[in-house]
Amino acid sequence: MTRRLAGLDRTLTLLAGLVLLAVGAGAVAWWLGRLSIVGPVLDAGWLPTLVRTAWWPWASTAVAVVLAILGLRWLVAHLPHRVPSRVALDGSGASGRLDADLGVAAHQAATALAASRGVAGSSARLVRDRGQVVVELTATVPVGGRLADGVAALDAGSADLAAALGDSCPAVRGWLRTERG
Amino acid sequence: MVRDRVVERVARRAARDVDTVSRGHTGAWRSLAAPLTGTGDGTRVDVDRHDERVGLTVHLAVTWPESLPGATAAARDAVHDAVTRFAGLDVERTDVLVDIAPSAPSRADDPASTAPGHSAAASSAPAARPPVLAPRAVVPSALLALGLVGLGVVGVRDALVSSGVLSGTPWAVSVADAVSGATPSAVVLVAGVLVALLGLWFVMAAVRPRPKPFLEVTAGSDVWIRPRDVARLVRGAAARVGGVGGVRTSVSRRKVQVTVTDRTGSAELEAPVREAVEAAMAGLARPPRVTVRMKAPTAQPAPATPSKAAASPTTFEPTTFEPTTSEPTTSEPTTSEPTTSATAPSSKPVSSSPTKDVS
Numbered sequence: 001m002t003r004r005l006a007g008l009d010r011t012l013t014l015l016a017g018l019v020l021l022a023v024g025a026g027a028v029a030w031w032l033g034r035l036s037i038v039g040p041v042l043d044a045g046w047l048p049t050l051v052r053t054a055w056w057p058w059a060s061t062a063v064a065v066v067l068a069i070l071g072l073r074w075l076v077a078h079l080p081h082r083v084p085s086r087v088a089l090d091g092s093g094a095s096g097r098l099d100a101d102l103g104v105a106a107h108q109a110a111t112a113l114a115a116s117r118g119v120a121g122s123s124a125r126l127v128r129d130r131g132q133v134v135v136e137l138t139a140t141v142p143v144g145g146r147l148a149d150g151v152a153a154l155d156a157g158s159a160d161l162a163a164a165l166g167d168s169c170p171a172v173r174g175w176l177r178t179e180r181g
Numbered sequence: 182m183v184r185d186r187v188v189e190r191v192a193r194r195a196a197r198d199v200d201t202v203s204r205g206h207t208g209a210w211r212s213l214a215a216p217l218t219g220t221g222d223g224t225r226v227d228v229d230r231h232d233e234r235v236g237l238t239v240h241l242a243v244t245w246p247e248s249l250p251g252a253t254a255a256a257r258d259a260v261h262d263a264v265t266r267f268a269g270l271d272v273e274r275t276d277v278l279v280d281i282a283p284s285a286p287s288r289a290d291d292p293a294s295t296a297p298g299h300s301a302a303a304s305s306a307p308a309a310r311p312p313v314l315a316p317r318a319v320v321p322s323a324l325l326a327l328g329l330v331g332l333g334v335v336g337v338r339d340a341l342v343s344s345g346v347l348s349g350t351p352w353a354v355s356v357a358d359a360v361s362g363a364t365p366s367a368v369v370l371v372a373g374v375l376v377a378l379l380g381l382w383f384v385m386a387a388v389r390p391r392p393k394p395f396l397e398v399t400a401g402s403d404v405w406i407r408p409r410d411v412a413r414l415v416r417g418a419a420a421r422v423g424g425v426g427g428v429r430t431s432v433s434r435r436k437v438q439v440t441v442t443d444r445t446g447s448a449e450l451e452a453p454v455r456e457a458v459e460a461a462m463a464g465l466a467r468p469p470r471v472t473v474r475m476k477a478p479t480a481q482p483a484p485a486t487p488s489k490a491a492a493s494p495t496t497f498e499p500t501t502f503e504p505t506t507s508e509p510t511t512s513e514p515t516t517s518e519p520t521t522s523a524t525a526p527s528s529k530p531v532s533s534s535p536t537k538d539v540s
Contacts, residue, residue: 001315001316001319006316006318008322009316009318009319009321009322009387010316010318010387010388011387012322012325013318013321013322013325013383013384013386013387014383014384014387014388016321016325016380016383017321017379017380017381017382017383017384017385017386017387018380018384019380020376020377020379020380020383021377021380021381021384022380023373023376023377023380024372024373024374024375024376024377024378024379024380025373025377026373027369027370027372027373027376027377028370028373028374028377030365030369030373031365031366031367031369031370031373033365040364040365041362041363041364042360042361042362042363042364043361043362044357044360044361044362044363045361045362047357047360047361048354048357048358048361050357051351051353051354051357052354056353057339057340057343057344057351058340060336060339060340060353061336061337061339061340062336063336064332064333064334064335064336064337065333065336065337067329067332067333067336068329068330068332068333068334068336069333070329071325071326071327071328071329071330071332071333072326072330074322074325074326074329075323075326075327075330078319078322078323089249089250089253089254089279090250090254091250091253091254091257094274095257095261095274095275096237096257096274096275096276096277097276097277098249098250098253098254098257098276098277099253099276099277099278099279100249100253100278100279101279101280104279104280105245105249108245108246109245109246111245112245112246129309129310129312130310132309132310134309135306143413143417144417144421147398147406147414147461147464148464151398151399151400151404151464154400154402154404155305155400155401155402155404157402158305158306158401158402158403159305159306159401159402160245160246161246161306162305162306162307163246163248164243164245164246164247164248164249165249165250165306166248166249166250166251167250168249168250169306169307170306170307171306171307171308171309171310171403172305172306172307172308172309172402172403173308173309173312173403173404173405174398174400174402174403174404174405175404175405175406175407176398176404176405176406176410177406177407177410178410178413178414178417179413180413
């Protein structure tokens with residue numbers, strides 16, 4: 001999820017929430033007789049007239065379709081996006097591009113993790129976290145195992161990635177998991 | 182005139198001669214295809230030639246975790262020099278792509294080492310920002326988006342009714358008739374309360390910060406653990422204390438509550454359980470506060486020691502009887518799993534073998 005989308009979510013949710021709060025509070029106030037501007041009967045005679053005009057069905061349909069498209073677009077924006085895995089290495093320039101696959105590098109780090117003592121399993125993946133590409137390494141400690149073994153393996157995996165990718169290395173986050181007992 | 186195939190061979194030979202470039206096959210399918218492609222190893226070169234000028238794309242493998250920038254730069258320089266010298270061509274551009282980086286030999290027998298030439302004390306990769314769950318506004322915004330889609334469906338349906346394709350009354354007309362002349366009935370009150378509560382939820386979701394349920398682990402790099410994994414750790418540690426029957430745990434970022442069924446029937450277990458739990462969490466950067474609760478088994482009414490229990494900060498409940506379980510009971514932590522969105526860790530189970538999940 002991008003920051004822009006998160007900001008859009010928050011803004012529209014806040015606006016919708018305030019509108020709903022106002023409508024709900026208004027309804028309750030009306031029921032309590034505290035809403036003098038409405039009166040005991042809702043005077044909205046113009047509404048049935050409006051929806052029976054000749055142009056209403058087509059205008060409302062056009063607006064509804066546009067809103068539906070925007071809604072679908074909004075929903076689809078929340079689907080996870082593929083993180084570009086190719087990364088330009090230091091030394092790339094006019095004489096040529098030096099290029100590595102970040103996903104493969106992460107996979108190699110995970111393979112090394114799995115071979116570490118005290119680690120029962122491992123995995124790696126690329127994520128985009130708040131606009132930042134992050135390699136997530138996961139080490140699973142067996143039942144009765146020591147956290148320190150997993151920590152040492154993750155430290156080594158992170159150091160491997162830093163050594164292999166140099167200044168092109170993205171942020172690396174380690175996750176410790178424990179096997180189900 | 183030097184043929185392209187000769188240029189390719191010269192370039193490939195130069196790349197292979199670089200010390201840090203692997204001469205092994207770069208994958209199973211390439212190993213199988215090697216007799217057909219004639220490459221013989223993981224190094225191959227694509228030549229893009231325009232008269233006496235040439236552009237090269239070199240695919241090679243580097244042994245993990247050798248420095249990829251160093252290896253690729255060395256290969257580029259070597260290829261450039263060789264093609265210029267032996268083929269007499271003007272190399273305009275050399276792109277070097279690292280396709281596969283085969284693993285170094287297993288380090289299972291030497292946990293202190295990381296890989297050839299590196300150590301755990303080597304500099305770690307940059308740390309990411311502290312992990313968080315997806316924003317709370319995701320669910321309300323998804324509901325709003327679905328609401329917009331629903332409005333579209335209603336609009337299309339009403340249009341079809343108005344044009345005579347479908348029979349019935351347009352829903353917009355029904356709603357307008359219902360609203361016009363409405364009186365403040367109980368339905369209005371209930372609907373108003375529900376709408377206000379929905380609005381309150383939306384507002385709270387919009388303004389509250391993203392949840393941060395994860396616990397940081399003391400490490401040389403950026404390492405975190407989920408509450409449910411801490412719960413498993415704590416449960417295992419408590420269950421290994423002699424005399425402990427069942428164990429229930431509840432873990433959050435600040436507090437760990439362990440409820441232990443005491444087979445011995447006394448409150449003597451509280452201290453060793455607490456020690457075991459605290460020792461299990463010693464690796465956490467900010468260990469949560471531990472609360473231990475003792476419960477007596479049903480089979481053997483416990484000879485309680487009220488004075489000791491009263492002096493303890495934990496609670497001992499001699500009147501509470503539960504069936505003794507041979508296996509520790511489980512209780513998941515109070516915090517939910519991180520989502521699989523691009524902002525949070527996956528909820529996929531970790532495989533026993535390394536997997537790559539590039540999203």
